[in-house]
Amino acid sequence: MEIIENLALGFSVALSPYTLMLAIVGCFLGTIIGALPGLGPSNGVAILIPLTFTLGLDATSALVLMTAVYYGAMYGGRISSILLNIPGDEPALMTTLDGYPMAKSGRAGDALVISGVASFVGAFLSTIGLMLLAPMLARVAYLFGPAEYFALYLLAFCTLGGMASNNQAKAAIASCIGLGIAMIGVDNNSGMPRLTGGNLHLMDGIDFLVAIVGLFAIAEVFFFIESHGKGSAIGVKLGKVRIPWPDILATKWTMLRASGVGFIAGILPGAGASLGSFLAYMSEKSIAGENAGFGTGVAKGIAAPEAGNNAAAGGALVPMLTLGVPGSGTTAVLLALLMTLNITPGPTLFTDRPEVVWGLIASLLIANIVLLLMNVPMVKIFVRVLQVPAWVLLPGVTMISFVGIYSLSGSYFDLLLMVAFGVLGYVLRKLDIPTVPVILGILLGGNMEDALRRAMVLSDGDVTFLFSTPIAIVLWLAAIAGFVAPMFLRSVLKKPQRITD
Amino acid sequence: MTKRFFKALITGAAITVGATGVASAAECIAPANPGGGWDFTCRQIGKIMFDIGAVDKPVQVTNMAGAGGGLAYTHVVNERNTDDDLIIAASSATSTRLAQNAYAGMTADQVRFVGAIGADPGVIVVGKDSPFQSLNDLIDAIKADPGSVAFAGGSAVGGFDHIKPLMILQRADFTDIAKVKYIGVDGGADAITQTIGGFTQAMTGDMSEIVGFLKAGEVRVLAVLTDERVPGFDDIPTAKEQGFDVVAVNWRGMYIPRGVSDETFNSWAEKLQMVADSAEWKEAMAANGLAPFTKVGSDFQSYVDGLVAEIAQMSKDLGVIQ
Numbered sequence: 040m041e042i043i044e045n046l047a048l049g050f051s052v053a054l055s056p057y058t059l060m061l062a063i064v065g066c067f068l069g070t071i072i073g074a075l076p077g078l079g080p081s082n083g084v085a086i087l088i089p090l091t092f093t094l095g096l097d098a099t100s101a102l103v104l105m106t107a108v109y110y111g112a113m114y115g116g117r118i119s120s121i122l123l124n125i126p127g128d129e130p131a132l133m134t135t136l137d138g139y140p141m142a143k144s145g146r147a148g149d150a151l152v153i154s155g156v157a158s159f160v161g162a163f164l165s166t167i168g169l170m171l172l173a174p175m176l177a178r179v180a181y182l183f184g185p186a187e188y189f190a191l192y193l194l195a196f197c198t199l200g201g202m203a204s205n206n207q208a209k210a211a212i213a214s215c216i217g218l219g220i221a222m223i224g225v226d227n228n229s230g231m232p233r234l235t236g237g238n239l240h241l242m243d244g245i246d247f248l249v250a251i252v253g254l255f256a257i258a259e260v261f262f263f264i265e266s267h268g269k270g271s272a273i274g275v276k277l278g279k280v281r282i283p284w285p286d287i288l289a290t291k292w293t294m295l296r297a298s299g300v301g302f303i304a305g306i307l308p309g310a311g312a313s314l315g316s317f318l319a320y321m322s323e324k325s326i327a328g329e330n331a332g333f334g335t336g337v338a339k340g341i342a343a344p345e346a347g348n349n350a351a352a353g354g355a356l357v358p359m360l361t362l363g364v365p366g367s368g369t370t371a372v373l374l375a376l377l378m379t380l381n382i383t384p385g386p387t388l389f390t391d392r393p394e395v396v397w398g399l400i401a402s403l404l405i406a407n408i409v410l411l412l413m414n415v416p417m418v419k420i421f422v423r424v425l426q427v428p429a430w431v432l433l434p435g436v437t438m439i440s441f442v443g444i445y446s447l448s449g450s451y452f453d454l455l456l457m458v459a460f461g462v463l464g465y466v467l468r469k470l471d472i473p474t475v476p477v478i479l480g481i482l483l484g485g486n487m488e489d490a491l492r493r494a495m496v497l498s499d500g501d502v503t504f505l506f507s508t509p510i511a512i513v514l515w516l517a518a519i520a521g522f523v524a525p526m527f528l529r530s531v532l533k534k535p536q537r538i539t540d
Numbered sequence: 541m542t543k544r545f546f547k548a549l550i551t552g553a554a555i556t557v558g559a560t561g562v563a564s565a566a567e568c569i570a571p572a573n574p575g576g577g578w579d580f581t582c583r584q585i586g587k588i589m590f591d592i593g594a595v596d597k598p599v600q601v602t603n604m605a606g607a608g609g610g611l612a613y614t615h616v617v618n619e620r621n622t623d624d625d626l627i628i629a630a631s632s633a634t635s636t637r638l639a640q641n642a643y644a645g646m647t648a649d650q651v652r653f654v655g656a657i658g659a660d661p662g663v664i665v666v667g668k669d670s671p672f673q674s675l676n677d678l679i680d681a682i683k684a685d686p687g688s689v690a691f692a693g694g695s696a697v698g699g700f701d702h703i704k705p706l707m708i709l710q711r712a713d714f715t716d717i718a719k720v721k722y723i724g725v726d727g728g729a730d731a732i733t734q735t736i737g738g739f740t741q742a743m744t745g746d747m748s749e750i751v752g753f754l755k756a757g758e759v760r761v762l763a764v765l766t767d768e769r770v771p772g773f774d775d776i777p778t779a780k781e782q783g784f785d786v787v788a789v790n791w792r793g794m795y796i797p798r799g800v801s802d803e804t805f806n807s808w809a810e811k812l813q814m815v816a817d818s819a820e821w822k823e824a825m826a827a828n829g830l831a832p833f834t835k836v837g838s839d840f841q842s843y844v845d846g847l848v849a850e851i852a853q854m855s856k857d858l859g860v861i862q
Binding site: 181182183184185225226227231232237239240242243388449450489492493496497499 | 603604605606607608610611614642644687690696697721722723724725733734736737738739740752860
């Protein structure tokens with residue numbers, strides 16, 4: 040019953056009119072930030088942190104505002120994925136696979152509502168999970184050493200081949216391009232700069248947001264220019280939004296399973312929401328079998344990644360609050376916020392500052408309900424932002440991309456890099472090479488390499504160390520199965536690629 | 541209407557620019573994004589300097605992130621070399637990177653290190669179930685079999701967290717430092733997680749990174765790398781009292797451009813001393829897990845010179861630089 044008492048304390052903090060207002064404002068800002076291509080949650084939270092200082096908010100209020108923005112951005116990310124085929128943030132990548140085809144076939148409204156409900160289910164369940172399991176789940180992080188992390192990342196790349204393209208060789212090339220780009224910058228294990236050509240701007244490596252915005256948004260603009268503004272990707276019309284009950288009921292188990300998968304992926308430090316939505320999509324795809332038509336615009340293909348990434352958002356808060364280890368880029372920004380507010384996350388946070396933790400949890404529950412209300416009946420308001428004609432929208436997207444990326448580092452160099460990625464994205468799509476593995480390579484490549492190098496240091500270069508624990512062995516077997524299986528299933532696998540017509 | 545608004549805006553901007561030209565305010569460059577340690581140094585010290593009247597205008601903070609501080613360093617050396625009104629936040633990471641030539645050929649003597657007024661003490665930590673009860677136990681184990689103990693830390697290989705245990709080992713006459721296992725993970729909390737999980741045997745980091753785990757009883761601190769025991773953590777022994785004369789702290793301080801006069805150098809040193817003596821700074825230090833560590837003026841410059849020389853030599857031995 041301790042939980043009820045704690046929750047009562049939390050709600051007494053969160054339900055004050057001022058905090059409630061902050062939560063609503065945060066949800067609204069977050070959804071818009073998430074919906075705009077390129078301005079992902081970590082960007083959004085980072086941009087808004089100075090605001091909390093200007094407003095002179097106390098610790099709890101600042102946290103409530105920022106986590107509402109965080110959850111809001113996770114909801115909003117799906118809007119541009121579905122309508123524009125440009126993921127609003129990196130976890131929304133998987134939502135484009137089925138969301139955009141469904142929108143193309145005239146069911147944009149259904150896609151938005153299904154994804155909104157799935158987001159709610161994922162986020163709601165993971166908040167409950169956070170509440171019940173946080174102190175226990177913190178221990179999971181102790182079970183993952185370098186070998187286990189390496190196997191986990193390997194699993195992600197191995198299953199990528201069958202997912203991203205019909206041609207595994209092309210997917211593998213794309214992964215390698217991504218992994219190669221991830222190697223740029225200071226080598227963590229020797230402190231030496233690699234592949235930087237002596238350029239100081241490249242010392243920190245390439246920010247995946249620069250790559251994501253370049254490969255998706257800027258490449259989209261190039262295609263638009265090529266087609267002289269005719270038949271551009273933004274041909275999706277949104278009619279009256281109704282609630283597609285049959286689809287929602289049909290996906291209930293998908294949502295529940297995806298929430299579980301996403302939550303666990305979120306808890307693992309460094310994995311985060313991208314891996315959550317990815318694993319949720321892949322596991323649902325294999326459960327549904329080849330005839331389910333994943334990649335052609337099915338409801339389950341939308342529900343799974345959205346439930347997964349929102350559940351991972353909640354899951355990522357577990358290691359952040361209990362261990363001070365951020366589970367994703369955004370929680371890393373939130374961690375910085377906590378530190379500036381003089382709150383040291385760690386095993387004692389739940390006992391030392393219950394009002395902060397439980398106030399946060401209660402406001403997450405409130406934010407979720409607010410977001411469901413905002414995102415289902417009021418989704419048209421957000422869509423209107425994106426529904427302006429292409430010749431207005433695309434320059435706008437370009438501008439926001441430039442401003443968003445510039446705000447990251449304040450460096451013109453990243454802008455040049457972003458345009459270069461745009462060109463790369465254009466060329467790759469012309470060659471029918473998927474761009475999703477490139478992004479995942481950049482996103483996870485550095486972590487994967489670090490895990491391997493650490494494992495080698497600890498074991499004196501003994502390769503068998505990589506499969507020396509039960510967890511690692513299971514992950515390896517899953518990875519091998521994930522890579523081999525699609526080769527035999529080639530004839531039945533549909534091609535779930537980005538639609539570029 | 542709009543036109544008039546813009547005109548007003550431009551006029552306003554022109555007046556502002558003109559005004560700052562007459563009586564210029566001091567500027568503090570934080571070579572990182574908002575939220576980190578360098579940003580904290582600039583904002584806190586800048587604010588306190590103004591509050592206690594050490595400067596007559598609020599200190600402007602500019603964030604210039606990139607290359608682990610290298611962009612700001614290059615900027616100061618190449619473009620602001622004689623700017624009297626410029627201070628730049630620095631920490632032990634700055635001196636480590638300079639010693640390892642990580643700033644693209646820039647060297648430590650191209651700026652003047654004016655002072656440090658607080659520090660996050662270095663610590664060597666093991667899990668609560670570890671067989672190592674004292675720093676000597678740990679060092680003896682490494683001497684007997686260098687491969688038997690792996691350290692985890694929040695900095696990259698060759699970074700300051702890696703250097704700390706090596707400095708202790710050198711005092712213990714152990715010279716084969718390249719044999720000591722170290723993995724660099726993403727921050728101190730991650731390093732502790734790996735140590736408690738049993739993947740590494742010890743963690744090297746800063747005091748502020750371990751406070752939560754210490755209170756929860758998950759870890760045991762073998763040594764703190766300061767001159768005296770840290771107030772508030774009086775039961776943690778220093779490395780010095782266990783026979784290893786190592787002081788390795790993550791100091792928070794400032795450097796200024798090389799080309800300024802000695803008067804300017806001394807006046808900034810005085811201002812930092814004033815901040816160090818203020819009640820406001822003591823409060824800010826306590827709130828952020830910093831221990832007192834005041835070295836200003838030429839005293840600090842020679843401390844940094846010594847540090848840079850020692851780390852450069854050690855990095856050569858480790859093979860992270862040629």
